Amino acid sequence: MADAIARRGLMFILSSPSGAGKTTVSRRLLAHDGAIRMSVSVTTRPMRPGEGDGRDYHFVSRERFDEMVAQDAFLEWATVFGNSYGTPRAQVREGLERGEDFLFDVDWQGTQQLYQQAEADVVRVFLLPPSIAELHHRLTARGTDSAEVIAGRMARAQSEISHWDGYDYVLVNDDIDACFAQVAQILAAERLKRARQTGLVPFVRELMKPVA
Amino acid sequence: MADAIARRGLMFILSSPSGAGKTTVSRRLLAHDGAIRMSVSVTTRPMRPGEGDGRDYHFVSRERFDEMVAQDAFLEWATVFGNSYGTPRAQVREGLERGEDFLFDVDWQGTQQLYQQAEADVVRVFLLPPSIAELHHRLTARGTDSAEVIAGRMARAQSEISHWDGYDYVLVNDDIDACFAQVAQILAAERLKRARQTGLVPFVRELMKPVA
Numbered sequence: 455m456a457d458a459i460a461r462r463g464l465m466f467i468l469s470s471p472s473g474a475g476k477t478t479v480s481r482r483l484l485a486h487d488g489a490i491r492m493s494v495s496v497t498t499r500p501m502r503p504g505e506g507d508g509r510d511y512h513f514v515s516r517e518r519f520d521e522m523v524a525q526d527a528f529l530e531w532a533t534v535f536g537n538s539y540g541t542p543r544a545q546v547r548e549g550l551e552r553g554e555d556f557l558f559d560v561d562w563q564g565t566q567q568l569y570q571q572a573e574a575d576v577v578r579v580f581l582l583p584p585s586i587a588e589l590h591h592r593l594t595a596r597g598t599d600s601a602e603v604i605a606g607r608m609a610r611a612q613s614e615i616s617h618w619d620g621y622d623y624v625l626v627n628d629d630i631d632a633c634f635a636q637v638a639q640i641l642a643a644e645r646l647k648r649a650r651q652t653g654l655v656p657f658v659r660e661l662m663k664p665v666a
Numbered sequence: 667m668a669d670a671i672a673r674r675g676l677m678f679i680l681s682s683p684s685g686a687g688k689t690t691v692s693r694r695l696l697a698h699d700g701a702i703r704m705s706v707s708v709t710t711r712p713m714r715p716g717e718g719d720g721r722d723y724h725f726v727s728r729e730r731f732d733e734m735v736a737q738d739a740f741l742e743w744a745t746v747f748g749n750s751y752g753t754p755r756a757q758v759r760e761g762l763e764r765g766e767d768f769l770f771d772v773d774w775q776g777t778q779q780l781y782q783q784a785e786a787d788v789v790r791v792f793l794l795p796p797s798i799a800e801l802h803h804r805l806t807a808r809g810t811d812s813a814e815v816i817a818g819r820m821a822r823a824q825s826e827i828s829h830w831d832g833y834d835y836v837l838v839n840d841d842i843d844a845c846f847a848q849v850a851q852i853l854a855a856e857r858l859k860r861a862r863q864t865g866l867v868p869f870v871r872e873l874m875k876p877v878a
Contacts, residue, residue: 586874586877625858636855640855643835643852646836647834648792658827661795661801662827
């Protein structure tokens with residue numbers, strides 16, 4: 455068995471409207487693929503019971519977060535309901551250099567930020583629901599929400615869907631097992647891209663030696 | 667089950683030095699994947715017993731072949747031992763439009779010609795042997811060839827290997843089953859590229875309609 459060829463890791467971005475399976479596919483990918491993980495985000499929100507600093511998040515003050523923004527220390531960051539969340543650039547850069555892959559479960563805005571920062575390392579995958587009727591069904595499945603709440607969810611889902619054309623791969627999630635298998639195939643294939651396999655140059659140099 | 671999204675076919679190029687598994691992987695891919703096939707080449711060489719015109723090759727006269735070259739009717743062509751072989755452009759173009767994939771088992775020169783003609787449709791995969799010793803072993807396995815013949819084969823193999831960096835994907839064929847699985851994953855992933863799925867625009871248009 456030849457040693458595995460050393461490679462640079464990749465940033466695997468999974469986006470979808472709510473109700474199209476992103477969370478399920480992400481969880482399965484993290485559970486089944488030992489080489490991919492999520493980066494640990496930096497946040498200004500308070501730690502909750504059971505959470506660990508450096509494990510679930512890096513918990514920092516507002517002042518520290520703003521300082522990191524000013525230092526361009528984030529690959530992407532966003533503020534949601536007054537709390538800020540950011541992906542630390544150094545953590546991802548060092549992981550990629552060690553050949554680790556990172557999964558990003560972000561919306562189209564996070565995707566655009568990551569792509570602008572690290573185009574060559576990014577692989578963008580978008581999941582679509584099989585039909586608008588099925589999406590509506592999935593978003594109403596709990597059955598206890600008002601028509602207005604559901605209409606708001608549908609509007610947000612369609613707004614997210616409208617960005618499908620900013621992705622490298624687009625999948626229709628009609629069957630979660632088939633969809634997960636396709637996502638895993640994309641990840642496997644992307645790892646075989648010549649440009650990511652940093653160990654090919656020394657490997658081929660050996661192949662080109664004269665035979666004794 | 668949603669209808670499959672219509673897609674444009676792709677041109678899947680598999681190259682390797684002799685002894686690195688290209689022929690075995692090609693045969694398996696054609697046997698196991700119903701959506702990919704080889705184009706039928708045009709040739710000036712005489713038909714052999716058991717061959718069928720239009721099935722194994724399109725057999726044409728030298729005059730007709732040269733006329734087709736002048737008309738730019740070939741995606742790529744080459745002359746080997748006095749006989750010419752060419753890939754007819756119209757056959758591939760029409761197949762791609764119908765969503766059919768084509769397998770090309772060509773060397774680095776054929777790869778460059780195809781890429782220059784149809785960059786967006788082309789996926790280039792290169793197979794490497796696991797080591798120079800193993801390549802030498804595979805090229806001498808018949809055991810009846812002179813040292814000079816084997817040295818010539820090794821030189822040709824190393825010359826082909828020197829073009830590894832003109833490919834999108836590079837695989838080390840250490841185990842034929844694992845290598846075939848990787849090639850199949852690449853093909854599956856490439857079919858999911860947004861840019862090949864011509865049916866996505868109308869599909870998404872439906873998803874964006876207001877819910878009744």
